[in-house]
Amino acid sequence: MEYKDYYNILGVAKGATPAEIKKAYRRLARKYHPDFNRDNPNAERRFKEINEAYQVLGDADKRQKYDHLGANWQDFQRFGGSRGGTGDNDFFRHFAGAGRADFGSGRQTGFSDFFRMFFGGADPFGDTMAADAPEGRRGGRAAADLNAEIRIPLRDAAQGRTMRITLQSESPCPQCGGRGATGRNVCPACQGAGSTYQPEEVEVKIPAGVHDEFKIRLRGKGRTGAGQRERGDLYLTVRVEDDAFFRLQGRDIHCEVPVTFCEAALGAQIEVPTLGGKVRMRIPLETQNGRTFRLKGKGLPALGRHPAGDQIIHVRVVVPTNLSPREKELLHQLAATRTENPREGL
Numbered sequence: 001m002e003y004k005d006y007y008n009i010l011g012v013a014k015g016a017t018p019a020e021i022k023k024a025y026r027r028l029a030r031k032y033h034p035d036f037n038r039d040n041p042n043a044e045r046r047f048k049e050i051n052e053a054y055q056v057l058g059d060a061d062k063r064q065k066y067d068h069l070g071a072n073w074q075d076f077q078r079f080g081g082s083r084g085g086t087g088d089n090d091f092f093r094h095f096a097g098a099g100r101a102d103f104g105s106g107r108q109t110g111f112s113d114f115f116r117m118f119f120g121g122a123d124p125f126g127d128t129m130a131a132d133a134p135e136g137r138r139g140g141r142a143a144a145d146l147n148a149e150i151r152i153p154l155r156d157a158a159q160g161r162t163m164r165i166t167l168q169s170e171s172p173c174p175q176c177g178g179r180g181a182t183g184r185n186v187c188p189a190c191q192g193a194g195s196t197y198q199p200e201e202v203e204v205k206i207p208a209g210v211h212d213e214f215k216i217r218l219r220g221k222g223r224t225g226a227g228q229r230e231r232g233d234l235y236l237t238v239r240v241e242d243d244a245f246f247r248l249q250g251r252d253i254h255c256e257v258p259v260t261f262c263e264a265a266l267g268a269q270i271e272v273p274t275l276g277g278k279v280r281m282r283i284p285l286e287t288q289n290g291r292t293f294r295l296k297g298k299g300l301p302a303l304g305r306h307p308a309g310d311q312i313i314h315v316r317v318v319v320p321t322n323l324s325p326r327e328k329e330l331l332h333q334l335a336a337t338r339t340e341n342p343r344e345g346l
Contacts, residue, residue, distance in 0.1 A: 004052070004053070006052070006053035006056050006057050006066065007053075007057070009049055009050060009052075009053040010024045010025055010028065010050065010053050010054065010057065011024055011028070012024050012057075014067070016057075018058070018060075021054070021057050021058060022054075022058060025050060025053075025054040025058065028050045029047065029050055029051070029054075030149065030151075030239075032046045032047040032050060033047060034047055036151065144222055144223040144232045145222045145223075145232040145233045145234070145235060146221075146222040146223055146232065146233075146234045146235070147234075147235050147237065148234065148235070148236055148237070149236070149237045149238075149239055150165070150204070150216070150236045150237070150238055150239070151238075151239045151240075151241055152206060152210075152238060152239070152240060152241065153240075153241055153243060154240055154241060154242055154243050154246055154247075154248055154253070154275075155243065155275060156206060157206070157209070157210050157211070157238070157240045157248070157300065158208065158209070158253075158275045158300055158301065159208055159275070160205075160206050160207050160208030160209070160210075161206050162203060162204070162205050162206070163203075163204050163206065164201055164202065164203055164204070165201075165202055165204055166199055166200070166201055166202075167199070167200045167201075167202055167221065167234075168197040168198070168199060168200070169197065169198055169199075169200040169221070170195045170196070170197055170223055171195065171196060171197075171198070172194065172195060172196075173187060173189055173190035173193070173194055173195055173196050174189070174196070175187055175188075175189035175190070176189065176190060176194065178194045178195065179194060180192045180193060180194040200221075202218060202221060204216065204218070204236065206238070207303060208301050208303065209251075209300045209301040209302060209303030209306065209308075210238050210240070210300075210303065211238075211240065211248070211250070211251055211300060211303075211306065212238065212239060212240045212248060213237055213238065213239075214237075214238040215235050215236065215237055215238070216235070216236040216238065217233055217234075217235055217236075218233060218234040218235075218236065219233050220232075220233065221233065221234035222234050245273065246275065248300070249312075250309065251299050251300045251306060251307070251308070251309030252299045252300075252309040252310050252311070252312055253274075253275065253298070253299045253300065253309060253310075253311045253312070254311075254312045254314065255272075255273070255311065255312075255313060255314065256313075256314045256315075256316050257270070257272050257313050257314070257315060257316065258316045258317075258318045259283055259287070259315055259316070259317055259318065260317075260318055260320070261317060261318065261319060261320055263283055263287075264283065264286070264287045264288070264289070264315070264317045265285075265286060265287075266285060267282070267283055267284050267285040267286075267287070268282075268283045269281070269282055269283070270283055272295075272313060274295065274298045274311055275298070275311075276298070279295065279298070281293065281295070281313065283315070287315055287317075288315075288317070289315065289316060289317040290314065290315065290316075291314075291315045292312055292313060292314050292315070293312075293313040293315070294310050294311070294312055294313075295310060295311040295312075295313065296310050297309075297310065298310060298311035299311050
């Protein structure tokens with residue numbers, strides 16, 4: 001059985017703090033989430049591996065158990081004794097659990113055989129959209145709210161949209177009633193977890209004007225209590241992704257607009273893109289590189305108590321290239337008539 005280096009999987013040192021472990025987990029979970037890596041066949045495997053590592057290192061009791069015996073796991077993998085030559089039957093009974101009939105059965109789950117042998121149970125997440133779900137206690141867990149993130153393009157945040165996501169919805173195991181066992185044996189249907197998971201398509205309405213970290217509540221889409229029908233809620237935290245031209249800061253949208261040397265020097269009427277289409281804007285005489293202009297109400301639209309944002313235009317003056325001899329001559333004449341020195345006093 002392959003030893004799993006959970007610290008290496010999350011990319012943290014063995015002495016990492018709980019906050020460092022959580023930060024590394026969230027970063028990697030976002031990076032390898034299957035919904036955003038549909039063209040990467042290895043993303044789902046990597047995502048499950050990251051979840052598995054966090055389930056151990058994010059739990060103080062499991063982490064202590066892993067730190068104590070994890071590095072020596074390979075000594076026990078053949079069940080033939082430890083380095084000292086003594087049998088490991090006590091080790092097997094303690095960690096595998098009496099009556100755990102699924103060990104070595106080859107049943108495929110989201111978590112590795114190493115995790116199942118070491119800690120027992122099945123994938124406590126099931127739902128990849130509920131990566132921050134708190135761990136419950138088998139057989140007596142109450143319904144709970146879950147938290148997850150959803151990433152949307154900036155244009156969808158401004159204009160709104162309806163999207164469908166697939167959750168792995170948890171419900172009490174129908175065979176054991178959520179107890180995790182049938183009689184004195186581990187429930188063969190849920191492998192002792194007390195829960196089963198089924199795909200569930202959910203419609204999410206993104207209102208126009210949502211900003212970064214805006215929360216959307218999906219009632220009754222959270223975790224089910226063991227032996228109950230009641231479900232908590234699912235809270236989706238919106239992460240707005242900038243596109244190639246626009247970037248979001250608060251409720252304002254920023255962009256950089258190039259203008260020619262002549263337009264900046266002499267002033268001009270130019271067209272600039274906005275999320276609602278192109279608009280005309282006046283560039284004043286003698287506009288300097290880096291100057292900003294504000295288009296009122298052209299940022300994120302108003303939403304609830306949040307007012308509409310503005311669009312901030314950053315001017316970038318483009319110096320002409322491939323000058324003709326005549327153009328160079330005219331510029332030399334212009335330079336000869338100008339006496340200012342912008343570097344004076346430096």
